[in-house]
Amino acid sequence: MGKIVLYKHQNINQDEIWDEGANEFAIYSKNISFYHKIANIFASFVDIHRHINICDLGCGSSGILINEILQKKENIENLFCIDYSSEMLDVCANNVISSNKIKFIQSRAEDFSKKLPCELDMVIADCSFWLFEAQKALKEIYLSLKNEGDFVFNFAEWDFDFENHTPHPKYKVVDDELQKRNIEIVKEGGGKKKFSKKNIEKLLTDNGFSIISIENVYIETSKEDWLYFYSIPSIVKRSMPLLTLDLGMDVLKSAINSMTNEQLKPIRWIFYHTRKKQ
Numbered sequence: 066m067g068k069i070v071l072y073k074h075q076n077i078n079q080d081e082i083w084d085e086g087a088n089e090f091a092i093y094s095k096n097i098s099f100y101h102k103i104a105n106i107f108a109s110f111v112d113i114h115r116h117i118n119i120c121d122l123g124c125g126s127s128g129i130l131i132n133e134i135l136q137k138k139e140n141i142e143n144l145f146c147i148d149y150s151s152e153m154l155d156v157c158a159n160n161v162i163s164s165n166k167i168k169f170i171q172s173r174a175e176d177f178s179k180k181l182p183c184e185l186d187m188v189i190a191d192c193s194f195w196l197f198e199a200q201k202a203l204k205e206i207y208l209s210l211k212n213e214g215d216f217v218f219n220f221a222e223w224d225f226d227f228e229n230h231t232p233h234p235k236y237k238v239v240d241d242e243l244q245k246r247n248i249e250i251v252k253e254g255g256g257k258k259k260f261s262k263k264n265i266e267k268l269l270t271d272n273g274f275s276i277i278s279i280e281n282v283y284i285e286t287s288k289e290d291w292l293y294f295y296s297i298p299s300i301v302k303r304s305m306p307l308l309t310l311d312l313g314m315d316v317l318k319s320a321i322n323s324m325t326n327e328q329l330k331p332i333r334w335i336f337y338h339t340r341k342k343q
């Protein structure tokens with residue numbers, strides 16, 4: 066059989082992807098250790114004296130962060146859980162602890178400030194900022210926050226251009242698996258990442274935020290984590306947009322199964338803690 070060459074477009078339809086996978090996203094996320102570790106890190110930014118009204122922007126369906134915050138930070142009055150996907154919100158409602166502090170709002174990050182009943186002390190974008198139209202979302206986050214309110218968000222190494230960073234070995238393993246199957250995926254624009262230290266810091270400054278801290282975190286990841294990660298349809302569709310879901314999942318899982326222990330390196334994440342300037 067001849068080689069199959071596929072051209073990867075970055076502009077796939079996001080809406081369908083997240084709506085369709087809401088259930089699986091919740092089920093499998095709960096088994097992925099790095100999602101719990103990340104939720105833990107975000108919860109550690111919540112200051113019980115300053116953060117009373119909080120928003121989880123792009124909250125998804127697993128409820129991991131929501132439960133983590135509500136269980137650890139009793140003083141919170143409102144936790145606004147915002148997502149544009151109504152499926153994600155519906156599934157999320159079944160995965161969170163029962164609390165009248167939780168308020169679900171269906172909205173885009175680029176258009177949510179007017180839907181809030183009060184000003185916020187903190188906005189958290191847990192593994193979601195990479196999906197937003199950054200400039201518009203930052204304007205909305207600015208409008209929704211009190212003066213000196215906090216905005217915290219993160220990127221994984223696959224969405225952020227870390228300078229002098231050696232790519233995670235899983236990329237080579239996946240490429241090898243594709244090659245074995247005679248499939249070539251051509252990344253247009255050389256697969257350049259949308260976010261870098263330079264552009265994100267300019268966006269933050271231009272939109273009225275000061276940077277309080279930047280944390281580089283390496284999170285250990287097991288083979289099991291990756292297999293659960295690639296059981297989530299929305300993740301597979303993002304990673305392999307041109308393959309059918311079944312084929313994409315098969316390629317990714319075979320690749321993960323072939324990984325050696327040395328290739329299971331921790332994933333690099335960057336966390337930005339920023340504050341609205343007065």
Ligand SMILES: C[S@@+](CC[C@H](N)C(=O)[O-])C[C@H]1O[C@@H](n2cnc3c(N)ncnc32)[C@H](O)[C@@H]1O
Pocket residue numbers: 079083084094100122123124125126127147148149150153172173174175190191192193196197198
């Ligand atoms: C990778 S998931 C992360 C979900 C959750 N924060 C977590 O860590 O489990 C991204 C979420 O952002 C939502 N999303 C994507 N683009 C959005 C937008 N422009 N506005 C609001 N939500 C968005 C998706 O529906 C999805 O639930």
